[in-house]
Amino acid sequence: MIRPFELAAVALALGLGILGARMLDAGLLFLACEVLTLFIMAQMWNLLAGYGGQVSLGHQVFVGIGVYALFLTANATTLPLWLVLAGVPFAVALAAIPLGMVMFHLKAAYFAVGMWVVAEIVQQIAYKMPFVRGTAGLVLRPGGQSIQGYPEQIVFVIALVAAVGLMVALRVFLRTRAGLATLALRDNEGAARAAGVNVQRLHLILFCVTAGGCAGAGALYYITTLYVTPNDAFQLNWIVAMMVVTVIGGTGTLAGPVLGVAILIGLREGMTAAGFSGDQYWIVMGLLSVAVLLVSPRGLWPTLAGIFRKG
Amino acid sequence: MIDVLFQGLTLGALYGLIGAGLALNFGILRVVNLAHGEFITLGAFMAVGLVAGQAALPLPLVLAGAFAGAALLGALMQAAFVERAMAFRDPMVAMLVTFGLAVMIRNGLLETLGANLRGLDVGGLAQARVDFGGQSFGLLPLVTLGIAAAAFTLLAALIFRTRFGREVRAVSDRPDIAAMMGIRVARVHALVAALSAGLAALAGVLLAMRASVSPFSGVAHLLIAFEVVVLGGIGRIRGVLVAGLFLGLVQVIAQRFDANAGMLYVHLTFFLALVLRALTGRLA
Numbered sequence: 097m098i099r100p101f102e103l104a105a106v107a108l109a110l111g112l113g114i115l116g117a118r119m120l121d122a123g124l125l126f127l128a129c130e131v132l133t134l135f136i137m138a139q140m141w142n143l144l145a146g147y148g149g150q151v152s153l154g155h156q157v158f159v160g161i162g163v164y165a166l167f168l169t170a171n172a173t174t175l176p177l178w179l180v181l182a183g184v185p186f187a188v189a190l191a192a193i194p195l196g197m198v199m200f201h202l203k204a205a206y207f208a209v210g211m212w213v214v215a216e217i218v219q220q221i222a223y224k225m226p227f228v229r230g231t232a233g234l235v236l237r238p239g240g241q242s243i244q245g246y247p248e249q250i251v252f253v254i255a256l257v258a259a260v261g262l263m264v265a266l267r268v269f270l271r272t273r274a275g276l277a278t279l280a281l282r283d284n285e286g287a288a289r290a291a292g293v294n295v296q297r298l299h300l301i302l303f304c305v306t307a308g309g310c311a312g313a314g315a316l317y318y319i320t321t322l323y324v325t326p327n328d329a330f331q332l333n334w335i336v337a338m339m340v341v342t343v344i345g346g347t348g349t350l351a352g353p354v355l356g357v358a359i360l361i362g363l364r365e366g367m368t369a370a371g372f373s374g375d376q377y378w379i380v381m382g383l384l385s386v387a388v389l390l391v392s393p394r395g396l397w398p399t400l401a402g403i404f405r406k407g
Numbered sequence: 408m409i410d411v412l413f414q415g416l417t418l419g420a421l422y423g424l425i426g427a428g429l430a431l432n433f434g435i436l437r438v439v440n441l442a443h444g445e446f447i448t449l450g451a452f453m454a455v456g457l458v459a460g461q462a463a464l465p466l467p468l469v470l471a472g473a474f475a476g477a478a479l480l481g482a483l484m485q486a487a488f489v490e491r492a493m494a495f496r497d498p499m500v501a502m503l504v505t506f507g508l509a510v511m512i513r514n515g516l517l518e519t520l521g522a523n524l525r526g527l528d529v530g531g532l533a534q535a536r537v538d539f540g541g542q543s544f545g546l547l548p549l550v551t552l553g554i555a556a557a558a559f560t561l562l563a564a565l566i567f568r569t570r571f572g573r574e575v576r577a578v579s580d581r582p583d584i585a586a587m588m589g590i591r592v593a594r595v596h597a598l599v600a601a602l603s604a605g606l607a608a609l610a611g612v613l614l615a616m617r618a619s620v621s622p623f624s625g626v627a628h629l630l631i632a633f634e635v636v637v638l639g640g641i642g643r644i645r646g647v648l649v650a651g652l653f654l655g656l657v658q659v660i661a662q663r664f665d666a667n668a669g670m671l672y673v674h675l676t677f678f679l680a681l682v683l684r685a686l687t688g689r690l691a
Binding site for chain 1: 492509
């Protein structure tokens with residue numbers, strides 16, 4: 097069950113969120129929204145790859161689907177924007193069920209590549225749909241009206257509560273029966289299967305949850321930009337960021353993606369301020385992930401945590 | 408119609424070539440090399456650089472230069488990084504290492520060359536045509552097809568007819584026993600990685616003659632290479648060639664009916680084939 101200090105953490109996040117939304121300037125809020133939504137996506141990838149053992153190269157497809165589900169539904173109906181946003185993760189998670197049932201016939205590398213192909217197909221079909229308006233892009237106009245005020249303030253509160261809530265929810269989940277099965281799956285799939293874990297069903301659950309999570313985080317992020325094109329929403333950079341964050345921070349640990357996002361964004365802001373180009377930044381990130389994998393293949397967090405425990 | 412078929416076969420042969428390199432890597436090293444697409448781009452850019460420096464350089468030398476450059480880099484990468492990652496029990500680690508290397512190469516190319524599209528100028532070769540049996544064919548596609556066919560023949564001969572090929576197959580089947588028989592496994596790995604990167608570079612040069620390339624092309628080419636390998640089967644050189652030809656034909660025929668379809672129908676065809684095989688249980 098949920099523990100008191102975990103409830104307190106969510107309440108604290110809500111309080112800090114409301115306070116931060118009032119105190120921080122627009123630039124900082126925008127950055128914070130990016131950090132938090134990226135963290136949610138990376139944690140989703142981690143849940144599927146780090147815990148479930150299913151490396152996906154195509155989870156950017158759910159980011160794109162989530163964004164377009166939000167923009168198209170909000171623009172075409174008079175439903176409140178935030179209600180639509182709340183519905184997006186559930187709708188996408190449900191829609192992911194049939195895809196998951198097909199994709200899980202594929203093993204390991206076949207699954208990874210198969211997901212990537214799915215992402216490419218969906219992106220190119222999205223281009224051809226007249227209502228997506230292709231490269232011209234789509235502007236968020238809920239109910240046909242332009243958004244008034246500063247949406248990033250509300251997005252920041254939601255994103256902070258969602259990020260902390262996700263950590264708490266995952267901690268609680270890992271204590272349940274299904275959570276223990278997930279940990280067994282992470283440590284040894286064959287042994288988990290032998291101990292009676294329904295691996296196929298667990299994979300499907302993780303797949304749908306991570307699909308919905310990526311969709312929700314994507315939709316949340318694009319409320320701050322108010323504008324989207326298929327090129328942007330379905331871009332490979334989403335999955336690259338999710339993977340780099342998890343690999344550097346720590347696969348199969350809850351704290352890993354927190355550390356990873358801090359490194360990814362911290363280094364980016366630092367290097368941009370020091371005058372390095374975006375390409376140079378990504379060269380460093382690539383080098384860093386290779387170095388971390390060779391020294392500590394499960395990421396930095398397990399190694400750091402080990403040092404602290406000894407010391 | 409014959410022209411379309413011919414174009415499809417030419418493109419397909421190149422797809423087969425990039426697939427063969429990836430299949431070699433996957434089949435023998437058991438590593439999904441996510442940097443394979445970057446070698447295709449690297450090969451193309453090395454050729455562009457060679458031609459820019461020495462305009463009169465004959466095509467065979469350009470091809471050989473790109474092959475050698477990429478092969479050297481491929482062997483270095485394998486020996487310095489991937490080989491170490493292969494020591495971990497989890498095969499995912501090696502794949503993620505190649506992913507990090509791909510990010511580095513791609514952004515290194517962007518940093519040094521910019522994001523612009525570049526073509527490979529092959530002089531009069533691009534326009535030249537030859538008549539054959541009352542039908543006119545472009546000389547460039549014929550040359551491409553010839554080079555691809557030669558590469559496939561040589562590859563098959565290398566793997567199935569030579570001492571090195573026997574070592575490679577031994578390492579692929581049982582690396583532990585191969586090592587006991589005195590085969591230097593790490594050396595075979597590095598040579599296979601070099602061969603794989605060289606084949607990718609070869610295909611990259613030929614692809615750059617057809618259409619322009621940018622540092623972003625690697626990702627799309629990697630995806631094609633994967634599709635070829637999955638359809639053709641790992642460790643089956645002929646299957647890879649057939650799969651490449653098939654996907655090339657699909658792309659060219661689909662573009663005839665829907666000019667801006669890009670790779671959509673290729674991906675759809677691949678996905679359908681994959682699902683069909685998964686549902687009938689014929690999947691490794």
